[in-house]
Every structure is written in structure tokens, then in C-alpha cells.
Amino acid sequence: MNLQEKKAQLATLREQAQQLELEIRKEEASGEPWKATGFYGSYSATTGFMLGMIAAVISLLVNVAAAPIAGKHPLELIRVYLTFPLGENALALTGGTKDVYLVGDGMILAIGCCLYVATGAVLGMLIQVVISRFTPNGGLITRLIVASICATALWALSFYGLLAWLQPALLGGNWITNSEVLPWWVAFATHLVFGGAMAVLYPWGQYQPYVRPTAPATS
Numbered sequence: 001m002n003l004q005e006k007k008a009q010l011a012t013l014r015e016q017a018q019q020l021e022l023e024i025r026k027e028e029a030s031g032e033p034w035k036a037t038g039f040y041g042s043y044s045a046t047t048g049f050m051l052g053m054i055a056a057v058i059s060l061l062v063n064v065a066a067a068p069i070a071g072k073h074p075l076e077l078i079r080v081y082l083t084f085p086l087g088e089n090a091l092a093l094t095g096g097t098k099d100v101y102l103v104g105d106g107m108i109l110a111i112g113c114c115l116y117v118a119t120g121a122v123l124g125m126l127i128q129v130v131i132s133r134f135t136p137n138g139g140l141i142t143r144l145i146v147a148s149i150c151a152t153a154l155w156a157l158s159f160y161g162l163l164a165w166l167q168p169a170l171l172g173g174n175w176i177t178n179s180e181v182l183p184w185w186v187a188f189a190t191h192l193v194f195g196g197a198m199a200v201l202y203p204w205g206q207y208q209p210y211v212r213p214t215a216p217a218t219s
Contacts, residue, residue, distance in 0.1 A: 040207045044132035045125045047205025048198075052124015055197035056117045062193050063186075077190065078112040080182045083175040084167055091175065120194060123154055127198045128205055136206070143199035151195030155188055 063077045073079065082090035086108075093105040127150045135142050164177045175181045 039133055039136075041129055041133070043207050044129045044205070047207075048125040048128025049121045050124075051128060051198060051201045051205050052121040053117050054201060055124055055194050056120020058197040059120070059190050059194040060113065060116060063190060075109050075113070077182075077186070078109055078116060080176055081116055082108065082112045083173075083181075084163065084171070087171045088173055088175060091181070123194070124198055126150065126154070127195060128202065131199070131202055132206070140199065143202055144196055147195035147199035147202075148192055151191040151198075152188070155191040159184075159187060 060077070064074045067074050067076045079091050079093055082093070090108075090112075093109055127147055130150050131138075131143055131146055135146050138146070159177050164174065167176055168174045176187075177184075
């Protein structure tokens with residue numbers, strides 16, 4: 001780099017420094033940090049993604065605890081969930097026979113649990129955004145009602161508006177919406193538990209503008 005190039009670069013850096021100083025003075029003069037003035041959808045979606053994973057784990061644990069009471073495998077829900085990518089063979093996972101696939105059945109079920117939680121993250125974004133948009137400061141009862149409506153809509157849309165025809169079309173069978181395999185009320189209750197968990201967890205992801213601490217008054 002010759003002398004002229006160094007001088008040009010120095011002039012550019014000085015201009016950038018002056019611009020930064022100007023921006024800093026403007027922010028200091030305003031006295032208030034930036035904060036959202038309306039609905040902050042991107043923030044709600046981000047926090048909903050995280051809370052959705054937690055809510056999915058809660059709904060899965062409820063199923064794990066309740067399934068043996070009904071005489072089912074603790075991860076029966078994951079078995080049925082995996083019929084979408086794997087077909088009917090997923091129902092035989094850890095069924096007392098040899099591993100159905102080259103990968104161990106336990107590993108496949110573990111992957112299924114991860115996919116279930118990932119699905120919860122996506123659905124959690126939707127529910128968090130809806131609650132934040134329509135009842136941002138509502139109480140727990142209000143949030144439970146809104147979240148339950150959202151969960152019911154998601155259950156009906158995903159099961160009977162999508163999977164009821166998509167799974168037969170792709171895999172030649174219908175296991176997820178077959179009441180003999182998975183009673184409708186189990187899937188419905190699972191969605192309600194998920195929605196209820198999102199309503200309870202909502203304050204953890206609620207947007208709170210930053211308040212700059214004030215210096216104590218001096219006498």
C-alpha cells in the first residue's frame with residue numbers, strides 16, 4: 001500500500017468515526033434506548049420457538065406417563081409419529097422382536113423424540129405469536145383459552161386437513177388418523193396439553209422493553 005492509498009484509507013476511517021460519533025450523540029441526546037412501539041412479531045416468533053420445545057417435552061412426558069396406564073408402550077406416540085416417514089414398520093419399533101432397521105430401534109425412537117420436539121418448536125412459534133398479537137397482557141385463563149383454540153385448530157388442520165390424505169398418498173397407508181392405531185382423543189389431548197404449556201410459559205417469552213437504570217439522587 002503506497003502513501004496515497006494510506007491517506008485515502010485514513011480519510012475513510014475518519015469519516016466513519018465521525019459518523020459513529022454523530023450517531024452516539026443522537027442516541028445519548030434522546031435519553032431512551034430503542035424499543036418496539038407496536039407488535040414485535042419477530043421477537044414473539046423467536047421466543048415461541050424456544051418455548052415450543054419446552055412445551056413439546058412437557059406434552060411428551062405426559063404421554064410417556066399415561067401410555068402404560070392404557071397398556072401401551074411409553075413412546076407409543078412417537079411410534080405413531082414416525083409412521084409418516086417410516087410407514088407401518090414404525091409401529092413395530094421395540095416391539096420385542098429384532099431391530100426393524102439397521103439402526104437400533106432405540107436410536108430411531110430417540111431421533112423421533114428430537115423430531116417431535118422440533119415440530120413443537122415450529123408450532124410454538126405460531127401460538128406465541130397469536131397470544132402476543134391478540135392477548136399480550138391477558139391473564140392465564142385468557143391465554144389458556146386462546147392457546148386451546150390454536151391447539152385445536154392445529155390438530156384439526158394437521159391431522160384431518162393434511163395427514164389424512166398425504167400419508168396414504170405417500171406411504172400407502174393411514175396410521176396417524178386411524179383411531180384403531182391412535183385414538184383421536186389422544187392426539188387431541190396431546191395438542192391441548194401442548195397449548196396449555198405454551199399459555200403457562202408465555203410470560204417467559206413476553207417482550208419487555210429495556211429500562212435504563214437511573215442513578216440514585218444525590219443530596
